[in-house]
Amino acid sequence: MKTDIILAGVGGQGILSIATVIGLAAMKKGLNIKQAEVHGMSQRGGAVQSNLRISSKPISSDLIPEGQADVILSVEPMEALRYLPFLRPEGWVVTNIRPFRNIPDYPDMEALIPQVEALPRVVTLDADQMASDSGNARSSNMVMLGAATPFLNLSPQEMEEAITEIFQRKGPGVVQTNLCAYRSGLEIARKRQEASR
Amino acid sequence: MSNYLLLGDEAIAQGALDAGLSGIYAYPGTPSTEIMEYVQRAKEASGRAVKSMWSANEKTAMESALGMSYAGKRAMVCMKHVGLNVAADAFMNIAITGVNGGLLIVVADDPSMHSSQNEQDSRYYGQFAMIPVLEPSHQQEAYDMVFYGFEVSERLGLPVMMRITTRMAHSRTVIHRKPELAQNELKLPPNARNYVLLPANARVRYRHLLDQQKELNRCAAQDGYNRFLPGTDTSLGIIACGLAYNYLMEHFPSGSCPWPVLRICQYPVPVPMVEQLTSVCSRILVLEEGYPLLEQQLRGLLPHPSREILGRLSGAVPRDGELNPRIVGHALGLPSQTGQAVPPIVANRPPAFCNGCGHSDMFKVINEVMEPYGPNHVFGDIGCYTLGFLPPYNTLSSCVDMGSAVTMAKGAADAGMSPSLGVIGDSTFTHSGMTGLLDLIIDHTPATIIIADNATTGMTGGQESSAFGRLESICLGLGIHPDHLIVLLPLRKHHEENVAALKAEVEYAGPSVVIFRRECVQTAARRARSKNQE
Numbered sequence: 009m010k011t012d013i014i015l016a017g018v019g020g021q022g023i024l025s026i027a028t029v030i031g032l033a034a035m036k037k038g039l040n041i042k043q044a045e046v047h048g049m050s051q052r053g054g055a056v057q058s059n060l061r062i063s064s065k066p067i068s069s070d071l072i073p074e075g076q077a078d079v080i081l082s083v084e085p086m087e088a089l090r091y092l093p094f095l096r097p098e099g100w101v102v103t104n105i106r107p108f109r110n111i112p113d114y115p116d117m118e119a120l121i122p123q124v125e126a127l128p129r130v131v132t133l134d135a136d137q138m139a140s141d142s143g144n145a146r147s148s149n150m151v152m153l154g155a156a157t158p159f160l161n162l163s164p165q166e167m168e169e170a171i172t173e174i175f176q177r178k179g180p181g182v183v184q185t186n187l188c189a190y191r192s193g194l195e196i197a198r199k200r201q202e203a204s205r
Numbered sequence: 206m207s208n209y210l211l212l213g214d215e216a217i218a219q220g221a222l223d224a225g226l227s228g229i230y231a232y233p234g235t236p237s238t239e240i241m242e243y244v245q246r247a248k249e250a251s252g253r254a255v256k257s258m259w260s261a262n263e264k265t266a267m268e269s270a271l272g273m274s275y276a277g278k279r280a281m282v283c284m285k286h287v288g289l290n291v292a293a294d295a296f297m298n299i300a301i302t303g304v305n306g307g308l309l310i311v312v313a314d315d316p317s318m319h320s321s322q323n324e325q326d327s328r329y330y331g332q333f334a335m336i337p338v339l340e341p342s343h344q345q346e347a348y349d350m351v352f353y354g355f356e357v358s359e360r361l362g363l364p365v366m367m368r369i370t371t372r373m374a375h376s377r378t379v380i381h382r383k384p385e386l387a388q389n390e391l392k393l394p395p396n397a398r399n400y401v402l403l404p405a406n407a408r409v410r411y412r413h414l415l416d417q418q419k420e421l422n423r424c425a426a427q428d429g430y431n432r433f434l435p436g437t438d439t440s441l442g443i444i445a446c447g448l449a450y451n452y453l454m455e456h457f458p459s460g461s462c463p464w465p466v467l468r469i470c471q472y473p474v475p476v477p478m479v480e481q482l483t484s485v486c487s488r489i490l491v492l493e494e495g496y497p498l499l500e501q502q503l504r505g506l507l508p509h510p511s512r513e514i515l516g517r518l519s520g521a522v523p524r525d526g527e528l529n530p531r532i533v534g535h536a537l538g539l540p541s542q543t544g545q546a547v548p549p550i551v552a553n554r555p556p557a558f559c560n561g562c563g564h565s566d567m568f569k570v571i572n573e574v575m576e577p578y579g580p581n582h583v584f585g586d587i588g589c590y591t592l593g594f595l596p597p598y599n600t601l602s603s604c605v606d607m608g609s610a611v612t613m614a615k616g617a618a619d620a621g622m623s624p625s626l627g628v629i630g631d632s633t634f635t636h637s638g639m640t641g642l643l644d645l646i647i648d649h650t651p652a653t654i655i656i657a658d659n660a661t662t663g664m665t666g667g668q669e670s671s672a673f674g675r676l677e678s679i680c681l682g683l684g685i686h687p688d689h690l691i692v693l694l695p696l697r698k699h700h701e702e703n704v705a706a707l708k709a710e711v712e713y714a715g716p717s718v719v720i721f722r723r724e725c726v727q728t729a730a731r732r733a734r735s736k737n738q739e
């Protein structure tokens with residue numbers, strides 16, 4: 009078993025919180041993990057990504073080779089497209105459609121979203137909206153994690169255990185809202201996946 | 206023992222704590238910063254009274270670590286590659302004095318310049334100083350090598366360098382810990398005179414270092430980090446250094462490469478191991494992250510008639526930039542694979558000031574004051590405020606090395622450029638700007654030094670700044686005239702008065718310091734969060 013995941017977003021959006029949950033779930037399962045992160049200059053509002061590799065066999069490279077990622081998980085729609093050269097032909101893109109506009113030449117949404125939705129295997133969702141609906145606007149990354157779960161070779165139960173462990177420190181209320189957000193994302197992805205069968 | 210999911214930087218920090226570290230000194234710099242940050246968070250560091258400090262700069266850090274080693278304890282000093290330029294005087298001479306307690310110098314290179322001014326390769330410094338250099342190929346090896354590094358440092362009485370690169374530093378993996386070692390006892394060096402590099406002593410010490418080279422070679426050949434891996438296809442031999450070994454093996458998921466491979470993770474490179482490879486292969490591909498150090502050594506000055514050396518110099522691998530699986534696959538002649546191209550609709554997203562950053566209000570003031578003089582009168586330095594070079598500000602004309610805004614402003618003023626301004630961050634100022642300001646004051650140079658004081662070391666993630674609460678007293682102590690040391694609050698509502706105040710100092714025909722002071726929004730938010738949690 010091997011899953012290569014590219015996490016994409018903008019510096020400050022907290023993509024590493026998603027990586028932390030996946031990493032913990034994979035570690036508890038005894039899998040090998042490599043997770044290359046971006047620290048430094050780009051964290052100041054620039055494009056950031058993290059290469060997360062999980063495998064039952066030893067992993068050599070910290071970087072995912074081009075054309076080999078199984079999933080691009082993006083918390084921002086334009087950033088989802090930036091890493092397409094890394095996606096394998098049968099790979100999935102799971103992306104939030106809420107734009108993060110901090111540049112003057114951010115593309116028109118009417119042009120951007122159709123391009124994202126035209127990708128052959130894609131799950132799009134408004135994770136920010138779903139997060140507020142589930143009671144915590146700041147849990148949009150957990151919505152995204154839910155939406156990506158069917159493609160990660162880790163079970164929802166393993167993910168939920170990891171979420172619980174990570175947020176425990178902040179109290180049972182925080183655990184619950186994050187689990188709630190997670191489940192709403194998971195639901196969307198399952199529907200989308202069934203529709204594509 | 207328990208397993209941890211750690212960054213390479215964190216694995217090194219944990220390794221040091223487990224290997225009996227007594228003190229760590231560093232100045233922040235991507236990609237080395239997280240080593241110190243990990244130690245500062247670690248419970249066992251406070252429990253075992255491990256000294257940790259963000260020093261004023263890399264040179265003071267290196268010397269403090271030497272002092273700790275002198276007293277018999279294990280010490281570590283960490284920096285990014287360009288930091289070693291700042292610490293180079295200490296570094297070169299520590300190879301001559303030698304050490305008492307183990308001294309590990311961790312230097313993080315940044316090939317492809319993700320967050321740096323250049324991509325210099327620190328292995329050259331190791332070679333220059335003639336000390337052992339360790340270059341781990343994975344994070345667990347980095348952890349293990351910390352134990353080895355301290356042990357060999359004490360055995361040889363030499364500092365040991367660990368050279369890492371961005372991907373090693375910032376990639377996370379599961380680390381298996383070893384049992385903890387106790388710290389060394391305080392024990393002054395038996396030969397304290399070794400540290401007195403008067404010519405008569407220095408010559409003796411230098412000859413000793415030369416004599417030790419045989420032993421360094423023996424360690425590199427026998428201590429297990431360099432390995433010869435036989436292969437069946439001898440049409441090509443591969444030398445893979447550090448991380449390059451992973452990019453090579455990525456192409457062989459079964460774990461066996463058809464060609465013979467020499468894996469190098471410790472320097473100096475043992476010649477007999479290279480000969481073992483060249484005796485069976487006449488075409489050699491050198492894969493190394495950084496400059497073509499080994500490739501150049503193998504080539505020598507004159508071409509070898511019956512040997513072909515491939516690498517960054519031959520064009521088999523690009524001359525600059527970091528390696529990746531694709532580049533290595535291409536050098537091996539393997540078919541490459543790529544996904545869909547990036548659609549043209551994707552716009553660049555360069556780093557930018559955070560919303561509400563005081564630096565942006567400062568640049569608006571500077572631009573208004575400098576408008577009548579035309580562009581290119583304002584030198585910049587290194588930090589978040591360097592983004593003042595980018596649109597919409599276009600204020601800065603330089604970013605060279607820490608402290609250079611101050612002294613370039615001096616030199617240009619000396620040449621007759623008027624007005625001449627330098628913009629420098631608070632942490633950069635105490636790192637290397639203070640001494641330059643002294644030059645300006647002594648010479649009564651007509652230049653205005655602007656200190657962008659956000660009360661933190663922002664660019665590297667908000668470490669405490671040595672300048673905090675001390676800027677005025679430092680400047681006054683250096684001799685700036687009190688009338689020409691002013692502090693402004695960079696907020697939009699103060700724009701007009703700030704413009705007037707800065708204008709007056711720019712027009713003044715002597716040295717002046719203008720401090721724009723407002724706390725970094727990220728640091729302020731973090732402080733508020735941690736207060737809430739209490």
Ligand SMILES: Cc1ncc(C[n+]2csc(CCOP(=O)(O)OP(=O)(O)O)c2C)c(N)n1
Binds near residue numbers: 232288588659661665
């Ligand atoms: C010799 C050297 N050491 C470290 C660095 C890494 N570095 C780049 S910017 C920076 C922080 C500068 O902080 P400050 O001057 O306070 O400016 P701020 O980012 O807070 O605006 C550091 C440590 C470097 N480029 N060169």
